[in-house]
Structures are given as C-alpha cells and as structure tokens.
Amino acid sequence: MSAVLEAAPQAAATRPRESIYQPEQQGLIFPEVPHFSSAAQHRTHLKERLVGACRAFALQGFDYGFAGHLTVRDPEDPTLYWTNPMAVHFSQVKVSNLILADHDGKVVEGRHAINRAGFVLHAAVHEAHQDIVAMCHAHTLYGTAFATLGRKLDPISQDAAAFFEDHVVIGDEAGQVAVEVKAGHKVANAFQGVKAAIHQNHGLLTASRHSIESAAFWFIALERCCQQQLAVAAAGITPTLVTPERARYSREHVGSDYIGWLHFQTIWDQLLATQPDMFD
Template identity: 80%
Template sequence: MAAVLDQPLEKLTTGDRISIYQPEQAGLIYPELPTFATHAEHRQHLKERLVAACRAFALQGFDYGFAGHLTVRDPEFPDLYWTNPMCVHFSQVKVSNLILADHEGKVVEGQYAINRAGFVLHAAVHEAHPDIVAMCHAHTTYGTAFAALGKPLDPISQDAAAFYEDHVVIKSEAGQVAVEKKAGPKVADWFKGVKAAIHQNHGLLTASRHSIESAAFWFIALERCCQQQLMVEATGSKPVFVSPERSRYSREHVGSEYIGWLHFQPIWDQLVKTQPDMFD
C-alpha cells in the first residue's frame, strides 16, 4: 500500500475574486452579489430573503410549534430588525406578514406579535454587535440533542471543519427559557468574531455579518454536522479528526460568510420556482 503523504498546504490565491469558487473564465453563469439603488429596494430584497430562509427551515423540518426566530437588520434604520411573526409556521411566512421591531421588542410595523424569546436573544445580539446583520435560531432535533453534551463540534469532516475555531459553546442561562431581558446580554457577549454558537441544553444559533442567506445556510449546515457527529459517536469508535492546519484551510475556503451566501443561492432558486406565494 502506498504511503499517504501529509504535505504542507499551499496558499490558494484568488486575486480580485472573493472566493476561489468564483470562475476565472468570463461569461459563465454564476451568482453575483446584489447592489441596490435605494434603501427601499434593499429592504425588499432582505425581506424576500428572510422569508426564503423561513421557508428553507420549513423544508428542513426545523419547525417546533411557535419556537424559532430569524432576524435581519433593516438597511436604513439599523436599530430595527425584521423577523418572522409569532405563531406562524415557517412554511406560511410571507413578505406581507413579516414584522419590524426595535431592540426593546416593540413592533413598529406589522400586525403580528413578536416572539418574546426571539426578541430577548436576537435584539441583544443585534444591539451589542452592530456588525451582525442577521441571526437564526430554531429548536432542531439534532442540534438540541448535541447541545445537551455541552461541547464544541469536532472537525470530523470538511463540512465540520467549516466551523473550526468559528463557533462557541454558551453555558450561560443553559436550559432556561430566555424570556427575561437579562438573559440576552449574557448570550450576546459570546458572539464576538464567530458565526455560530451551541447553547448548552437549548440548541443552535448562527449570526452573520454578511447576509440572512449566510446565517440561514450555516444554521442548516451546523444542524447537519451535529447529526453526523452524533451518528459517528453512536458507533462507539473514535473518529479521525481533520488536522488543525487542514481544518483552518477548509474553513477559509468553504466556511466563509460569502460561501454561506453562495450555498443558499440554489435553495433560493428552488423556492422561487416552487413557492411563489412567499412574495405575497
């Protein structure tokens, strides 16, 4: 059997490109980041993508009663954020029933009530971190189960390596429903420079400084990675970890905010074709 050589990784150069995945060849069909002429145009875009993220969560089976909240900061009024309405299934969220709220939990636009737990956590993160534009949380099966272990995700795959040194385990307020305002800042403090958190005895949270699409995709990815690690651990065998060097390499090239946005684009296209009522 031939020896496996673990050679040092070469630094990939992207030139003027955001990612190595952007084609060097001109004229090919490839998703491009949007630009906006007005705040209104930008706002409509964000609302549509927020709805799509909710619909994507529905397709993934992330619903659990009224639990689960996704938010995105308004482009014109950064102290306000858009979120899904209370007690509306992810599959029924649409542009017309979104609500706009402030950091105190007051609904300033929309007819539905706000999810208090969502307001306590998300508003605190948005207020404490002006660079964070979007956040996602849901009570998922595997993420909640993994959160009971109170430990970080292991780099057992390329997918898991996308979260290497880019997520935290939050033990503050573990297992206690976040309905008191004091709980929010305790969680918000942990979101400095990371895109994801495992809240012990609670579940998963993701935050993005790029887009709601990125926050939504990395939530979907984190849930999947939790499922995979639980499956591997159930075998009783110790998995082989991706080395720290290769984990950081993978995180750099397949774990960025931009890559999260890019991963969401086929999800968006599929939803546009199959669920046009989300624009109602």
C-alpha cells in the first residue's frame, strides 16, 4: 500500500496556500503534501517515491547502461541517503532493492553496490547543502547534447522560464568522469540556491529542498527544455525571448519546488495504476 494513504492528515483549510494553483474552494479533489506521524512512515513514503522517480525516468527513456542515480535524504538520519542500486535498470528498481549509503559511500543497508560517480556527486551536494533533500542525474540525449554548448537555457518559453535565474552551468571537470571526490565538491559549490545545473560535456543535474518528486519532475522538465532549445536552434530562426520581468513572474508561479512536486503527482498516479511491482 502506498505510504501517502497512511500519511497523517492535516485539514487543507488550515494549511497556507503555496501556489495559486491550489483551489480556494473547499471540498474539491486536489493533491495534498502528506504529513507523517513517525520517521518510519516518512521513510516508507520516501522510498516509494524514489522508486516512482526511477520508474518515471524509465518511461522517459533516460536509461543509459548503469549511468544515472537518484538520491533522497533519510528523514531520521540526515547523514544517510537512499539511492537506486548500481547496474539495475530504472524500470527494475523497487523498494526491496534500494540501498542506503553514508557520505563516504559505504552501503549501510541493502545488498547492491553503489554507483561510484553517484556517490561522488550526490554525497558532496547533500553534505554541503543540508537543505537539499533529493538529487537526480542521468545521461540523457538532449541534456547531454545541450551540455556541450556550455551555456544556460534561454527563456524561449514559459517552460524554460521556470529555470530562469534558477540554474547554472558548471565548467569544472567538463567531460571528465566524476569518480574523484574533488569533482563532487566542485559540483556541490555550484548548487547554491538553484534547483538545476548543466554540467558541461556531461549532462543535467537537479536538486530539491522539498522532495524527490520535485527533483525528478524538474529533471524531466529540464531535459524537455534542452530538446526544445535544440529544435529552435536547428530551425535557424532567432526566437523571440520572454522578457526578464515576465520570465521571473512565470518562474515564481510555475517554477517552484512545490509546483515540481504537484506536476509529479500525475506521473505517480499513472505508476500506481500500471506498475504495482514497485512495492515488492
């Protein structure tokens, strides 16, 4: 059973509205951020959503051999994080094969090995930024292609505006596989107050101060934005950009961690209906 069904309820009317998308009218069906009565309950929820994020990546075709790693911080011990197992396809990740690791890369729970590159990058970010609870990275087609340009996304659309002044380009160690600890520290330094990074000649990374669902959705969105920008560039026509003022306005309303979480709920519902083996 999904942990969201077991989450301790809190009346929607007593919660402050985080977004204009939340209905003001009472009694309507609308996703609510769950609250928990215990760390164990919270942990079950996080593990299930981490599996859901991996399955969502599989649906998007983000797999590339053993490359790609998603992490979420443990709710009881913030020095530990849950992650997908090494050399297991995103579509085969389930609650039973997740692993729990510390910041030194030691597996403290689970039977599978950890991805060395995942440890180097994610552990460094989690350790340097205690507010970051989740992080995603995968070797995707359009994100990797766009990363070769060494530039930020242009605000060519409302979708791209969600990342306006909220992502960075990391040039350090560009194209060199991140298996040394110092590489992780350089990536960690870049994640100061932003939700996404384009690592030159490598690919995309997203982080969330809210949830694994938000980190996963914004990764999916960032990949789509890279695809859109490459398509516009291929057309050979200079696009009309969203003005900075309008881009900031759009980012405030459609680019938050909460909105990323809310977007992911549609994916979660689809996964619940089609992939019950997630909870094995």
